[in-house]
Amino acid sequence: MSAPDASRASSGWPALFGRSKIATSLALSGGAALHAVNLYIAITVLPSVVREIGGLDLYAWNTTVFVLASLIGAAASSAVLAHAGARAGYALAAVVFIAGAMACAGASDMVVMLVGRFLQGIGGGVLLALAYAMVRRVYAEPLWPRALALLSAMWGLATLVGPAVGGHFAEHGLWRASFLAVIPVAVVVGLTAMAVLPGRERERPGAETPPAAQLAILALAVLAASWGGIGRSTGWTAAGMATALILAGAFVRLERTASQKLLPADAYDGSKALGGLYALSGLLAATVTSAEIFLPLFLQELHGLSPVEAGYIAAVMSAGWTAAAIFSSGLSADRRSVAVRAGPVLSLTAMVVLVVVMPWRGGEDGWTPLVLICGALALGGAGVGLAYPLLSTLVLRAASAAEADKAAASIMTVQLCATAFGAAFAGLSVNLAGTMTHEAGASMANSARWLFITLAAAPMLCCFLMTGASFRQVVRRSGWEVGRSLMRRRKKS
Known part of the structure; x- marks a missing residue:
């Protein structure tokens, strides 16, 4: 094999799914897919959820809470990776995600449902961000574009699979089962990750606890923008968007001077x-x-x-x-x-x-x-x-x-x-x-x-x-x- 042919082979899909990397690729892409598919399943079954347990006034907050929790989980993932390692981090995130799915499946009112969505967002956000963080550690540089394309493709897969799965359960009045259906996937992803991902390494420079102040400001900015986006009145819209912009500016200023940074x-x-x-x-x-x-x-x-x-x-x-x-x-x-x-x-x-x-x-x-x-x-x-x-x-x-x-x-x-x-x-x-x-x-x-x-x-x-x-x-x-x-x-x- 010539040098160019060898280079192409080492950076192609067979290398990503070869015997030595297939389990790793499945674990990382599985974590990203779990988060994305769950998002679209929940969006699909929410009308059925509201019809049974009520909470129409909190309908939009299901997605808002999930995205905010995912943001917190993703922001915390670098600290999880530094202090617990990829193997334990994946396992912990999978456990939190499963706990959230069980809470959603057993919800008797919308408040319990939102708690479950928050836990799912935390666990899913860690899984999603860790998948990207591990690309640099577990693959050679020629494989980075392929691995990142695989993770990106999981979002496209989710928009095809999520609504189909959620719609099937909702059509038969089994919306609770849709949350339980993702648990076996989470178990497989967690166990596979524990088997193939590296354990805790010596703490690297820059490893720190998540910056709570920046996360809090960012979460408030998202909530303010979401409230302003409802557009109920000109005054509320202006106040919400202005607050979001002020908080976003405060976030950037704090990030520039803080010893612990989010980015x-x-x-x-x-x-x-x-x-x-x-x-x-x-x-x-x-x-x-x-x-x-x-x-x-x-x-x-x-x-x-x-x-x-x-x-x-x-x-x-x-x-x-x-x-x-x-x-x-x-x-x-x-x-x-x-x-x-x-x-x-x-x-x-x-x-x-x-x-x-x-x-x-x-x-x-x-x-x-x-x-x-x-x-x-x-x-x-x-x-x-x-x-x-x-x-x-x-x-x-x-x-x-x-x-x-x-x-x-x-x-x-x-x-x-x-x-x-x-x-x-x-x-x-x-x-x-x-x-x-x-x-x-x-x-x-x-x-x-x-x-x-x-x-x-x-x-x-x-x-x-x-x-x-x-x-x-x-x-x-x-x-x-x-x-x-x-x-x-x-x-x-």
Whole structure:
């Protein structure tokens, strides 16, 4: 086997799922899938939950509590890894997740359900972040893009499996069983991790307890943004969003001066690329996750689809994400620079198309807008899938050795923050746009139009950030500039 062939073999999917790595790959991807699938199962069965135990006024808090708890778990994962090790950390997180699932399954009222969702979020957040943190430890560097693409693909898988599983249980009046169904998966993931992941290593520099003050401020900022996003009145909206922005500013100021930080110190250094990479990955992820919240609503109300039909069409975006993530992980180094820059352009194009076609009912030919919507959703998801794993790879390479674990685990911390804030601002745009007209159909169409106008700002900002010197520098250091790999091969020959 020639040197280039050997290099390709060592960085391909067979190496990731070879005899020596298959159990590790399954444990890490299983932890990420458990968190993501559980999120979509819960969203699907919640209407059935409310019908049986009540608590409609706390309906939205199921997702809010879960995301906030996941954020706390993800933020704590670097400390868990440093003090307990990957093996014990995975086992502990799986136990907490199982306890939460059992609480949800046995809930007699919504308060108990929210306690269970909080525990699930804590355990799932640790599992999710540890999966990213372990990529750098358990795989050789040529495998990083493949491993990160595998973890990213779990979100696409979740949007296909989660609603199907949740819908099946809900249809038969067995919503409690849907929470119990994930317990065997959690047990298998925990046991597999205990068998193949490394134990506790000597405590690394920078290992510390989670920064409670920053976490508390960040959680309050998310809650304030979520409250403002409801849009009940102009005063409440302004107060909620202003409070969220003030708290976000306080968080950044505290992070810059605190001895214990939530994100790596380089994330706040303008001369370093790490902060920009986190911003890029967060903005891209928020584009898709914010759109997915409202897609079923718009597809049902504007295009007359059934819940099942709307769910499967909405899943096209995640399918595009998954397919593109797998594709981008196999690109040669001299094509990754093009791919990572193309991602935001594709997502921006998709949002612009959806601004036009989502409110369009299509008259008698209702299939025309649906075909265009499916194409735009696939394109938008592909844009994120194309760039996100490559941005995660750049995070691992840009991080200092002292904060390598924190930098990797913080990928999910940033994504969860972006998801929470993105959902709040998306909700605000939908609610405000809906008040611009009194006619029901026109109101929904206007909400759809302004949602995608708002979401288009995220990939547009990404395009601007990618023109910065620090981003160009980290891409160049990674050897991803177009033609560099070809030039090296010619010199060797």
